[in-house]
Amino acid sequence: MVTEEPTARAQLALVLDCADNDRLARFWCAVLGYRRVRAVDPYVSLAPSDGKGPELLLQRVPEPKRGKNRMHLDLRVPRLEPELSRLQACGATVLRGPFDDNGILTTVLADPEGNEFCLLVWPGS
Secondary structure, eight states: OOOOOOSSOOOOEEEEEESOHHHHHHHHHHHHTEEEEEEETTEEEEEETTSOSOEEEEEEOSSOOOSSOSSOEEEEOSOSTTHHHHHHHHTOEEEEEEEEETTEEEEEEEOTTOOEEEEEEOTTO
């Protein structure tokens, strides 16, 4: 089977459902160093300040979060501290950890609406 090459390269954007996209925009901008680039109801778009990296689109939805996220963000850092303290000061909550996950120091956190994400320190970082 022959497939055609796409005419334009696809761009990755991550979408996070939330109840209050303005609140989460402030949180994720502080955590990631992103900036708010546009808002068109029910979306708020965040992008890296340097323009390099995926867009984070916060989508306001009426239903509450239920259960574990099927996809989550991993934040890779060279040292656990002071990053863990910084994230908690931004409003993150530690759910589990830190613990050793096959040699990767892992801490599971939640944003202010309970969306899980991980803080990871890879061996040799």
